[in-house]
Amino acid sequence: MIKKLLLLLIIVTFNSTHSQNTIGTTRIQNGVFEGYTLFTAFTETYLINNCGEEINQWSSEFPPGNAVYLLENGSILRAGRTNSETITFGGQGGVIEIFDWNGNLTWQYFYDTPLIRQHHDVHPMPNGNVLILAATKIFNTEAIQLGRNPSFLTETYLYSEQIIEIAPTGLNDATIVWAWNPKEHIVQDFDATKDNFGNVNLSPEKLNINFLNGGSGEANWLHFNSIFYNPILDQIIISSRNLSEMYIIDHSTTIAESASNSDGVYGKGGDLLYRWGNPQSYYQGTENDRKLFGQHSPYAIEDGLIDEYKIMLFNNGNGRTPLYSEVLVINLDTETPGVYFYESRTTYGPTRADYTYAHSGVRTNFFSEI
Template identity: 65%
Template sequence: MKKKLLLICCFLVNIPFTTSQNTVGTISITNAVEEGYTLFTNHTEVFLINNCGQVVKQWTSDFPPGNAVYLLENGNILRAGRTSSTDITFGGQGGVIELFDWDGILLWRYFYDTPQHRQHHDVFPMPNGNILILAATVMTDTEAIQAGRDPNSLPDSELYNERIIEVEIVGFNQANIVWEWNINDHLVQDFDNTKDNFGDVSASPEKLDINFLNGGSGGANWLHINSIQYYPNLDQIVLSSRNLSEIWIIDHSTTTAEAATSSGGTYGKGGDLLYRWGNPQSYRQGTEIDRRLYGQHYPHFIDDGLNDAGKIILFNNGNGRNPSFSEAFIINPPTDAPGVYSYTPDTAYGPLSTDYNYLDPINPQDFFSNILSSAQRLPNGNTLICEGANGRLFEIDTNENLVWEYISPVHNISGLILTQEDDPGTIPNNTFRAIKYTPDYPAFLNRDLTPGNVIELNGNLNPCDNLDVNEFEIANISLYPNPVIDQLYLSGSSEVNSYILHDVLGNIVREKMLDAQSINFSSLNSGIYFLRLRSDNSSITKKIIKQ
């Protein structure tokens, strides 16, 4: 949070002051941090915190994470929870999807949890109000063998198919399934020519080899998809298979019937894989030397208006790599047309190298999370990283300087809250993912964002109190008149050199350098806008009413 809010925070919240280094909560912060609010979930709680670690909003569920959580544009919270079911169990298990309003009222609770299917890891809020749900379904050993699985690679005597369903919310606890995709409709094998899906694995990159185990045991949870993210620009879904160390892209424009085939949809390939990357051994177009991913999480297209928009960012965990270290990747899949990915037969999908790769700048092995985690590109060019296994959230600028660091003080199993100066390494404070929302995000319109206490006990605001006082210069800008008809004037704006104007839906209306002490609003429609003013190392957002 910028200094303009920090001073207010100090008066609003009575927090004991100490001079020691924080061990949990906000560890460090600089003026270059992106202004905004970070969302994450631990135990049964969902927290929305400012950059000082103060809770701006908190939601409580009856269920621990299962695992994803999102803040919707209308202020609602979409969250997956973990039930006590033991029918389908593995890391990331869920079973229930919940929708809460801004005030914490439960609006909808839908169980997708039976002996034959169970939600896990991720859900996704669609632009039309529907919800994508990731689920595992059970294939018996007979079904798996008929699909071409080597019987010697069935130690659990069953196999989990991975399914995505899109549901329409009905009432308080019901849903209509309006679309479905299953990976078991897109398999290939060359093990047994008397069984289904027999073909040439190396010539079928659009299919998944049911016998590729990536060095694993072949257990029921052989794929372990841990993320589904939708990209509306292309109407495509990005998936992450942790156990196979691959990301996949599929077409969402198909009907359910087409999604079970290899034809139909915008891209003409039905539900087959449109693109895959990270481990070309899976379709026999490379060796271990060509492998780039190791148990990755949260691959997604970077949104419009951000640096590297349209490229894919992900957290590469490094699980199973020797030596072990994590990194954040950005790749730019080569295309022949928008959403049509370039491929040359008998080769691996490109690119050969990443467009961006963050490692710990001093010792790569000091940055390592074998599970969970995420990376997110922010409007000011910074990158927010969640080092999930350690409950550590941190933000780096474009020069990879650390500009914000936060350690979750919440015991992920019991909900125990640490006291400041406790060692966070003594508890499991695992954090699945963290997402930052800027102040102009529509969910915050007309909301009370008064900061409360920090999460940790005996907390303090030392890191924020020590911010450079120069931040006051951009924080104390005067804008007038507001409401505005034609010209909006800036006073005390010597630090400001550019601005971005958003509408209430978050769309960029204008982005340009500031070449005068005023901004012309005369051509804009009446309504509410959010004006982000930028200096060389900071930014601030103001709400503007255009009459």
């Protein structure tokens, strides 16, 4: 009897200690995915298990730049926010760092000048390189030459975006090995005397520089907020919060090819291979056809998982009445892997998500603006 009580006491004590959370309150239900959760707050990054126990913690000198990844070797790739005051819209960053498992800073790279600043996202590549999302300033004279309607310019400059791939070198340097900029893939039907004049509805592979999606002409008209690299297709998925669209571009191009225009929707240049969420942006729909509302983080579900290769994203619901958020899983319409079907040469499919998670009762009870 004494042995049984002692054994019971040991089991109870062990379970109490083992399941004690050290970060926050948890609730675990059957079917939970067995994994860790990585997040960053203030200057700290935490890795916790399902019990809320801290597995590891890393410290930086910089508050979050809105991206952190756990790498295969146990290091973390983290973006941090610098004190720059030149490009200051939400999601600002400016510095990218790698810390090893023991918390040692092994690489640091600043991408932060008066004209260019990393923001929102970075993404680790299988080859050890890093994709960086950055805002770039275009002054109004260049924006007008690109075809921007001057009445849509409310500041002295316009933000374009840039994605670069860098190969880290040493402790604080890198080499740019690939680059893409949406300003090289523009169409406009406002001024025939300016660059990029054409038929917007016949150019879905380009961005209409005068489509504001109900905006007021702010400099930050695109507001890309995430990038994702799909190694199977060698393609990059981009999210534009302000235009409520996601895009897919080709990464297999050279830098020169990525700056060129493709011969049609399926060409090899740096034009868009696919877009989804708001077909009115290329004159192929109305507000009723809009699917995305200020979304975040579209990514391809890994092979071997349920719904592999489909796209999952968080659809915030900004600008929608009523305001509610949802998680969408989208099965892209493809002719072959990586080649996307352009339905009746009007819009990109699908017409609806494959799966939707929203509040099961009152939809507005589940809403996150950002």
